[in-house]
Amino acid sequence: MLRIGENAFRDHLFEHHKQNFASLIVGRREPVAWSDEETFPPIRFLLQQRAERAINDILDNLATVFLTAKELRLERSEAHATRVDLFGTGEETGITLIELKKSGQTERQAFTELLAYANHFCSIFPGLTESAITTVLVAPMETRTARDAYAQELVGNRKNVVALIPHEDEVGTFTLGVYYPDSSYYEWVENNIMNDHSMTCVTLSFPIMEGWIDSDVDTNGSIPGHSKSALNTVANSIAHHLEAAGFHALVYANQKWGHFPFPYLNCIVAVAMNPFSSARTAVDGGVIYGRSVSGRLEQVQAIFDQLTDDGKELHWLETMEGDFQGRLIRAVTEQFDLCFLSRKMTVYREIGLPDWYGLKVDIVGAVCTHNLNVYTTGLIREIYQEYQEHVYGHGYDNIYGADDLHMFLYGRLHPFFAVWQILSGLGYESDDGDEENVVETRQ
Template sequence: MQFTENEFRDYLFNHHKESISELIVGRREPVSWQGDEFPPLSFLLQQIAEQKINKILDGLESLVIIAQELRLEKTGDSTTRVDLFGNSETNGLTIIELKKSKQTERQAYTELLAYANHFCSIFPGITEGVINSVLIAPMETRTVRDAFAQEILANDKFAVALIPKQDEGKITLSVYYPDKSYYQWFQNNLLDDRSMLTVAISFPIIDGWIDIDQETGDRNIPDYSKVALNTISNTISYQLEAGGYHSLVYASQNWGEIAKLLPYPNTIYVVVINPFASFRSGINNQKVSGESALGRLAEIQEIYDQLDEDKREFWIESLESNFHDFVIRTVREEFERCFRNTDQSSFQSEISIPDWYGLKTSMIDSVFTHNLDIYLSGLLRKIYMSYVDYMYNKKEDDFYYSDDLPKYSYDTLRDFLPVWEILRGLGLGKENA
C-alpha cells in the first residue's frame, strides 16, 4: 500500500515524533582531499555543503516533532500550514515540508522558504540562517535541485533534502547530496576576474588621524592610522555581510614618497562577486548566451521571452547596472558614516570602479602600497576558512607550505598577504595573476 501525502505526514507524526532520524539512510562523510596539490575550488565548495548537510542530519537525532499542520496566520492574510514542526536541542527550530510528487516539490521548497521568513517576523532577532528547513520530496526537478544547492551554498541557509521511499511497507528517507557538477559550475564562474565588481573610495591624509609613513621616518604607517583604516574596512565589510554580498574589503595607502604627490593616497577597495556579470549571460539578437550552463541560459531565455517587448533589449544590462548601484550606495553610506564628526567638517573623496585585473597588476595601486587587513564576507569567507582548516589539519611531514604560513592560524585570518595568496591560488584571477 502506498501512502498519500497526508497519510505519510500522519505516519511520521504518530510513529516518529522523536525518532525521525531512524528513517534516514544514505548519510555519508563529506568528501576529503587526498592529493598533495592545492585542492580545487569545486572540492572545497562540495565539502562546505556536505559538512552543513551532515550537521543538520546530526541535529535531527534530537528532533522532537511537536505539531502537524501548524497554522501560520497573519492579519489580513490567508492561513498557511506547516506539515510538521519541531525543535531540536542541537539545531533549534525545525520546519518540515512534505511532497511525494515531483509536480509539487517546487512549490514545497518555495513554501519552506516562506515559512522561515514568517518565523523571522514573529521572533525578531532570528534570521533564516538559523532556522532548519527539511524538504521531504523526490528531488527529481532540476529547478529544485538548483535552488537547494544555491540556498545552502550562496545564501547560507540551513536546509536538508530527504527523498522518501517505500519498499514492501518499509519507509526510508534517503539523504540528497547535490551532484559534484553543481560545484564545478560555481568554480568555473565564481572567482573569475570578470565576475568581480570593484569599488574604490579614495580620500586624502587627515593630519593627526590618518597619516602617511614619511611622518614616522621609516616605511611603517603609524599605528593609529592602521587602526583607523582597518576599522573603516571592517565596518563596510560587516554591512556587506548583512546585505548578503560575497566580498573582500581592504584599505591601501601609497608609500610615503608617492603619497605626498597624490591628492588621495588612501583607498578602501571593495571587491564583490557580481552575479549579473555580462560574460555569464548576455543578449544578442534576442538570444541569451554566455559562459554558463546551457540549462541556466535556457531558463533566462524563457524569462526574457515573456517580458514586454519594449523592456527586453537592456533587461540584463539593467540588472547589472542596478547591482552596481546597490553596492556603490552601500559602500558610500558606510564610508560616510565613518567620517561623521563633532565640528561637522568634511573633506573631498572620490569613488571609482577600477577593473579588478588591472588593479591587481598595477605597480602603483598594488605594489608600491601598504595593503592592510583583508575582511571577507559571504561565500568568499567560507571558501577561505575551509582552505585554512585544510592547511592546518595537514600532518607535519606533508606541510609543504609550512615555511610560508604563520605558526598559528589566527595570523592568517586578516593579514593581507596570506589571504591574497590563498585566494589567488584558489582561482581568483589565477590565469591572469
C-alpha cells in the same frame, strides 16, 4: 516512491515517529575527501565538502527532534492560513519545520513555503534569525528547480536545510533517503565565481587627515600604527555591512607611499562577485552569450526568450548589472560616510570603478602602497577559510610560504599577503576558456 497520500504520510510520521523521526533516515555518507596530498583541491571540491559536512551535521542534530504538532496553523486571523506539515523542536535543531511533498510538481513550491514559515517565526520572535531554524523538505527531488533551489539555500544562503526523499517498499516500510546535491552544481558555481570577469570593484580614495590618519613620510616609510588601526577599522566596518547586505566580497584599505604626489593617498577597496557580469552573461541580437558553462547560458536564454518585446528592449541583463554596481557603491559609501561622521570636519572621497584585474597588476595600486588587512564576506570568506583549514589540517610544508606560516590559523585570517596568495590566483582564466583545467592547475 510513496503509495499513500501526503496527508496519510504526514499522519503516519506524527503518530509513529514523534520521538524518532531521524530513525527513518537512510543513505547518509561521509563528505567527499581529497586524496591527493601533494596538491590543493579546487573550489568546487571545497564547496561540496563544506555543504556535505553541513548536511551531515543537520542529520546528527535531527536525532534530538521531537514532533510536537502537525498542520500547525501560522495565521489564525486569515481565511486561508498557511500550515506547517510537521512542527518540532530539538536541543540541537531549535525550531524544526518539516514540509512534505509527494510529487515533483508540488515540490517546486516547497522552498517558498519553507522560507515563508521561517520568516514568520523570525517575525514573532524578534531577534531570531533563519540560521537558528532547521527546515526539512521531504520530497522526491525530481525537478531541476527544486534541486537548484535546495543547493542555493544550502550553499549560497547558508541555511540549515536538508532534503530527504521518501520511499515506501512493498510491505509498507517507510524510509527517508538523504539527498546530496550532485557535483555538477559545485562545478556550475565554481565557473561563475572568484573570476576576474565576475568581479565589480569600487574604490573610495580620500586624503590624509593629520593626527588621525597620517602618511609614512615622517615614519621612515612605515605607515603609523594609529593610521593602520583606523584604516583597518573602516575596512572591517564596510565588510560587515556588505556581509549583512548579502554581498560576496573582499574589502581592504591601502595607503600609497607618502612621496607620491597624489591628492588622496588613502583608499578603501571593495570587490564583490557580480552575478550579472556582462563578461559572463550578455545578449546580442537576442542570443545569450558569455564566458560561462553552456547549461547556464541555455537557462538564461530560456528566460530571455519569454520576455515581451518591450522587456527585451529594456536591456534586461545590462540593467541588472548596473543595478548591482549601484547597490554596491551605495553600500560601500554609506558605511564609509558613517565611519567618518563628524561634527567638526567633512571627509571628501572620490569614487572609482577600476577593472579588478588591472588593479591587481598595477604597480602603484598593488605594489607601491601599504596594503592592510583584507576582510572577506559570504562565499569568498568561506572559500578562503576552507583553504586555510586545508593548509593547517593537512600539514602542507612546501607551499604558500609555509616557512612563514603563523603558529595558529587566526594569524592567517586577515593579513593582506596571506589572503592575496590565495585569492589573487583564483581569478585566473586560461586563454582557451578551459576553466575546469585552470582550477586544477593554477595552484
